[in-house]
Amino acid sequence: MMRAKGLFKTFNPGTPIENPALRGASLDIPQGQFVTVIGSNGAGKSTFLNAISGDLIVDQGSIEIAGRDVTRLSAWQRAGLVARVFQDPMAGTCEGLTIEENLAIAWQRGNKRGLKGSLNASLRSQFRDKLATLNLGLENRLTDHMGLLSGGQRQAVSLLMASLKPSQILLLDEHTAALDPKTAAFVLELTDQIVRENQLTAMMVTHSMRQALDHGDRTVMLHQGRVVLDVAGEERAKMDVPDLLAMFERTRGEALADDALLLG
Amino acid sequence: MSLIALLGATEIGLIFALVALGVLISFRILNFPDLTADGSFPLGGAVAATLIAGGHDPWMATLAGTAAGALAGLTTAWLNVRLNILQLLASILVMIALYSINLRIMGAPNMPLIGATTVFSPFIALSPDSQYVIQPMVLAVIVVIAKLALDAFFASQSGLAMRATGANPRMARSQGIATDRMVLIGMAISNALIALAGALYVQTQGGADISMGIGTIVVGLAAVIIGETLIPGRTIMIATLAAVLGALVYRLFIALALNADFIGLQAQDLNLITALLVGFALVLPSLKRKLAAKRSAASKGSTAHDAR
Numbered sequence: 129m130m131r132a133k134g135l136f137k138t139f140n141p142g143t144p145i146e147n148p149a150l151r152g153a154s155l156d157i158p159q160g161q162f163v164t165v166i167g168s169n170g171a172g173k174s175t176f177l178n179a180i181s182g183d184l185i186v187d188q189g190s191i192e193i194a195g196r197d198v199t200r201l202s203a204w205q206r207a208g209l210v211a212r213v214f215q216d217p218m219a220g221t222c223e224g225l226t227i228e229e230n231l232a233i234a235w236q237r238g239n240k241r242g243l244k245g246s247l248n249a250s251l252r253s254q255f256r257d258k259l260a261t262l263n264l265g266l267e268n269r270l271t272d273h274m275g276l277l278s279g280g281q282r283q284a285v286s287l288l289m290a291s292l293k294p295s296q297i298l299l300l301d302e303h304t305a306a307l308d309p310k311t312a313a314f315v316l317e318l319t320d321q322i323v324r325e326n327q328l329t330a331m332m333v334t335h336s337m338r339q340a341l342d343h344g345d346r347t348v349m350l351h352q353g354r355v356v357l358d359v360a361g362e363e364r365a366k367m368d369v370p371d372l373l374a375m376f377e378r379t380r381g382e383a384l385a386d387d388a389l390l391l392g
Numbered sequence: 393m394s395l396i397a398l399l400g401a402t403e404i405g406l407i408f409a410l411v412a413l414g415v416l417i418s419f420r421i422l423n424f425p426d427l428t429a430d431g432s433f434p435l436g437g438a439v440a441a442t443l444i445a446g447g448h449d450p451w452m453a454t455l456a457g458t459a460a461g462a463l464a465g466l467t468t469a470w471l472n473v474r475l476n477i478l479q480l481l482a483s484i485l486v487m488i489a490l491y492s493i494n495l496r497i498m499g500a501p502n503m504p505l506i507g508a509t510t511v512f513s514p515f516i517a518l519s520p521d522s523q524y525v526i527q528p529m530v531l532a533v534i535v536v537i538a539k540l541a542l543d544a545f546f547a548s549q550s551g552l553a554m555r556a557t558g559a560n561p562r563m564a565r566s567q568g569i570a571t572d573r574m575v576l577i578g579m580a581i582s583n584a585l586i587a588l589a590g591a592l593y594v595q596t597q598g599g600a601d602i603s604m605g606i607g608t609i610v611v612g613l614a615a616v617i618i619g620e621t622l623i624p625g626r627t628i629m630i631a632t633l634a635a636v637l638g639a640l641v642y643r644l645f646i647a648l649a650l651n652a653d654f655i656g657l658q659a660q661d662l663n664l665i666t667a668l669l670v671g672f673a674l675v676l677p678s679l680k681r682k683l684a685a686k687r688s689a690a691s692k693g694s695t696a697h698d699a700r
């Protein structure tokens with residue numbers, strides 16, 4: 129469960145490049161719901177996710193995760209509740225560390241880390257089993273450096289890392305955007321599978337309205353730092369991309385700026 | 393080169409192996425360009441020498457010098473993570489401040505330790521004629537212990553967290569790692585090792601001198617870079633081994649260069665040679681890349697392109 133109430137965030141306040149990225153964004157996600165998030169470039173999607181993860185602290189508003197007020201907590205303090213996969217395949221893993229070391233780091237997400245060895249035989253065998261489910265042959269490459277993996281492989285491992293430990297919310301920020309279409313489809317399918325199997329509460333930002341409607345249980349649209357559209361259930365099931373666009377135009381009383389990506 | 397000169401070079405090489413291990417932690421693992429070394433090395437020396445000269449137990453004095461180094465590293469890290477001062481600048485501030493502090497500690501620009509009881513004394517007493525062999529042996533044991541301890545630490549959960557902090561701080565935070573704390577701890581360990589080297593150095597050299605820290609960081613870096621070139625590899629065990637070997641090879645190389653009379657080098661040329669060596673080692677990787685690129689371009693011809 130995640131509850132964001134009236135979030136405000138302005139970048140570079142009081143300067144000529146002042147930028148109000150969040151202007152009262154609110155969203156309530158019940159336990160186990162998979163929400164897809166759309167919105168044009170600069171709508172504030174990443175900022176919204178960064179605010180939830182604690183990568184940035186909001187100017188105003190409150191964030192509650194699993195009943196806990198986390199508004200003032202920094203990212204590392206929220207990590208026990210929040211799992212993430214970044215857009216940039218390089219961002220979610222350490223390329224200088226091995227696959228098993230990356231997994232070992234994720235294995236302790238949100239836990240206190242001590243002087244115990246980070247890896248052992250039983251952990252390795254668990255990692256091997258988990259990696260085997262990806263069908264990428266990575267189970268035989270535990271000691272390979274992460275930097276040797278392709279973008280798609282890295283995102284797949286990132287997803288695995290995000291699901292190693294239970295989380296109250298999984299945040300995915302255009303995590304397939306940097307991949308070629310075929311790899312993107314694979315990672316997206318893997319996402320569906322992991323969210324379903326672990327019954328995760330999740331938020332997935334995507335640049336494609338098609339994807340947003342095809343995945344998850346609910347779709348919200350961000351515009352100028354606010355949630356302007358929120359569809360779920362039967363209404364959403366019947367929807368197509370033009371319906372979504374029309375709905376946006378109705379609610380906003382304006383046409384959405386041309387954005388080729390958005391229609392993809 | 394005489395056996396005694398060789399052992400002397402080994403001795404200093406082993407001391408700088410500790411510096412190299414410290415530099416490995418700051419520059420390589422934490423990704424923190426840290427020049428504190430030029431202050432923390434003499435700090436360790438000043439504290440140890442002053443305590444030893446005051447009649448204190450040499451091991452206790454060495455430990456105190458090491459702890460002082462940890463404090464210096466902590467200060468540099470704190471200036472960076474809490475006050476947001478640029479890493480390099482923070483370390484220069486601490487380095488400069490330590491110059492005054494070291495003078496205060498010693499009360500004079502130098503502090504002789506002739507005839508004082510050092511950590512080596514009990515071992516030398518066993519066989520008074522073989523000081524030249526025994527000091528390097530004791531140092532070798534200390535270096536091996538330090539290397540193995542670091543290997544164990546960096547394989548632990550906390551050590552892995554520290555490596556993630558240097559490699560990808562945003563990812564580390566998203567995994568629940570308190571990166572600021574990791575930088576503070578890592579920099580403390582790094583400079584503790586460097587100060588330990590300083591504390592041992594004054595005990596092998598018969599005293600401390602205020603200018604003994606000049607160039608410490610460059611020598612440490614040289615050792616790390618030489619080590620990486622000699623035994624490349626990305627595991628921690630290899631990296632620590634490489635740093636130790638790099639320091640030994642560097643000092644032996646310097647001793648050889650100084651011993652070869654026909655080159656006409658003198659001790660005061662040391663820093664120049666070191667700077668040239670480090671400069672060369674720093675451009676070597678990009679030179680290699682350029683060469684490799686040229687070669688592959690030549691072999692593939694003009695139609696091929698890098699499809700990756």
Ligand SMILES: Nc1ncnc2c1ncn2[C@@H]1O[C@H](COP(=O)(O)OP(=O)(O)O)[C@@H](O)[C@H]1O
Nearest residue numbers: 139147149167168169170171172173174175176
């Ligand atoms: N760290 C930052 N500093 C200044 N401005 C930022 C920063 N991050 C985002 N912005 C600005 O905030 C607005 C929202 O950005 P973002 O949340 O990344 O949008 P989206 O992910 O929806 O494309 C944009 O105008 C962007 O330029």
Ligand SMILES: [Mg+2]
Nearest residue numbers: 173174175302
């Ligand atoms: Mg974005």
